[in-house]
Amino acid sequence: MADLTTEFLGIKSPNPFWLASAPPTDKEYNVRRAFEAGWGGVVWKTLGSEGPPVVNVNGPRYGAIYGADRRLLGLNNIELITDRPLQTNLEEITRVKKDYPDRALIVSLMVPCDEESWKAILPLVEETGADGIELNFGCPHGMAERGMGSAVGQVPEYITMVTEWCKKYYSKPVIVKLTPNITDIRNPARAAFQGNADAVSLINTINSITSVDLDLMAPQPTIDGKGTHGGYCGPAVKPIALNMVAEIARDPQTHGKPISAIGGITTWRDAAEFMVMGAGNVQVCTAAMTYGFKVVQEMISGLSQWMDDKGYTSTSDFIGQAVPNVTDWQYLNLNYVTKAKIDQDACIKCGRCYAACEDTSHQAIWMKPGRVFEVNDAECVACNLCVDVCPVESCISMVELQAGEMDERTGKVVEAEYANWTTHPNNPAALKAAE
């Protein structure tokens, strides 16, 4: 079994699976249970300034999106930062860290956007012995209206400013948690590193309304007839998070900087995907909230098996390995030609590929007598839609045409050389350059 020990910002944890700052890490009881279940680290649910704690609604805090068989795919929440006294949290953090020195314990923070507030809380956090802090610049609901959370994360200058304060008043690693509710994730990431952040973590939740109660005519979750937008998370947001992580990982200004990935990580495979995309570790919340802390056991065994199968002996062997293969559309090889191929033995004759192709794509699948579905290479543009809608895994595959073979659709012989849009004759910019 591969060794999953992971070092992130010099903080060692027995595996790269941390629990994200969220309800599962709100208090000592939960965090101890998490560590007993095998989690490598936790980011303690966000602490606010000293004084009367925030209050939460007393009605439903969560809304859900389901897939088939009522599988929870997306979760939306309107919960705020911790609603327990600061001192209580600090005492618990101190105790837990003392009892679990081998696990990572990061404290999430969100205080008003002024230097005094940060200067006040940081020494208190330092005293707990926690391994680092994470700045919650992400929560999109409630706190944002008070000038915190995503209200800070959406203004790069504020990010830099607060990060600088934190580096000034706190000696251990500072992670900046980014909001995805922004046009270009690279700007806040650059801003964080400009303020000397040690790492960024992303994504926080996405602004969302999960559903509307059609009798009450109100968004869900509904509080006394009204609803508000909340933060969306869970498996549904993974592709969005993966792209944002990749954007930061391949941005020349932030390339190679530490990233802690968050966003719908549910299985070992999700974790591996984020890590090869540049994340040094991962943070999980919804999977734990859906299945309980025990779910980490599958992540541990799965990642370990994959590493053994691939011959990786350390997580550092594969972190960032896929980053060089993320590129812009214009650099994709236009001479790479594939055609869909349907495995007739595997085909169960449902006809979904036909409906998809005939109605919504390129009329490249024939439906022959006896419900035999075959690809017409002369029409197939290799869009992959048939593969995506086919219920049978590996029934339809995309087969690459070798150089020298004829592409029946274009009537052209496939060329061996790589050629992309930047030099394509149809590209006005390319033509201009050639002239």
Next chain:
Amino acid sequence: MANSQTTSGIVAGRLPADRIAKNFGDLHPAYQPHEAAVAADRCYFCHDAPCMTACPTSIDIPLFIRQIATGTPEAAAKTIFEQNILGGMCARVCPTETLCEEACVRETAEGKPVEIGRLQRYATDTLMARNAHPFTRAASTGKKVAVVGAGPSGLACAHRLAMLGHDVVIFEARPKAGGLNEFGIAAYKAPNHFAEREVAWLMQIGGITMEEGKALGRDITLAGLKADYDAVFLSIGLGGVNALRAEGEDKDGVRDAVDFIADLRQSGDLTGLPVGRDVVVIGGGMTAVDAAVQSKLLGAENVTIAYRRGQESMSASRYEQDLAAQNGVRLMFNLRPVAVHGNGSAAEIELEYTTTEGGKLTGTGETIRLKADQVFKAIGQTLTDAPEGIAIEGGKIAVTGAGRTSVAGVWAGGDCASGGEDLTVTAVAEGRDAALDIHATLTA
């Protein structure tokens, strides 16, 4: 072909070879990966899962199914084997309908449990196909343990002991290891020599020596083992079969169902295995069903199971009863044998109707005769060859805790030991737990 289903007497070759081969194929075909994925997706990953509680070996079922769902059936297999090293066989023979699958919350919700047994088989088959053993031995403890009997309990005990660093010698009375897995269950539940392959795979852990053809009381004695080894585990099974106590029981054609099943399991060519035209099986357990169904599959024309109590009392599960009925076996209830008639060989069996009053079974005096050129006795097995000086309780070796017998340094498990159901999976649990107790004792 000379013989057919209607040939009288006990003869071989009632069905052509291709029919026999088809009849004795896999009862539940193995899942394809897609089927496994669909089946695994149905698991809710319950907290403190009822299925896990219902499993005598406490396999972490939600975890292994999640590992299948996430594309790591090998990791799933390891989860299974950590608790139950014979998880491959148990996936095939466990009465899941009365264990894990009965407890499944989807059984409660929809009457359709997650198919845990088949998923377990998918996982274990995947890992075993790699022919890699998932465990390694701990450093040698220098201790030696004797295991008597290479059935499920003995194998599970030996494997766990070997894993913990002890050296183990298994003494097996038969010429081949496996116990009831090899000799005692229906062929269609574990075709393609699975029991044999499983033993070979299990032995890959190392540190286990198999001494076949060594019977307790004949070739070895408990006193001798106690002198030569640091601990002894008895897993000798049940060697005897209860008598019918019916007149004419000694006629030709009357035999023990377990012997018939053992012959069948060891037969290289089932077209050469004789079976009656009119077969009557006396009993109500899994052995009765296994003997009856296999008689039918060999080509017997009429096969009847006669059970002395009502259907609700049958120890064979409802699933097993349905399997028998689907194969054309007639199930008759509240009938007990009083006589086997025939001139030297059995020709008919006379059964008396019974009623149960106040829990006591009595005959009504009314009888019925069935044609029977072959009668199988499947009315329970008894402990034989128990070593002298060991306490017996209810006809089995008395054990307390994790298989401790009345004799210090001697443990027992499986069918020969008191307590627990006589199931493969229970035997495995008992063997494993005894091994842990032996380990704790030897390393204390």
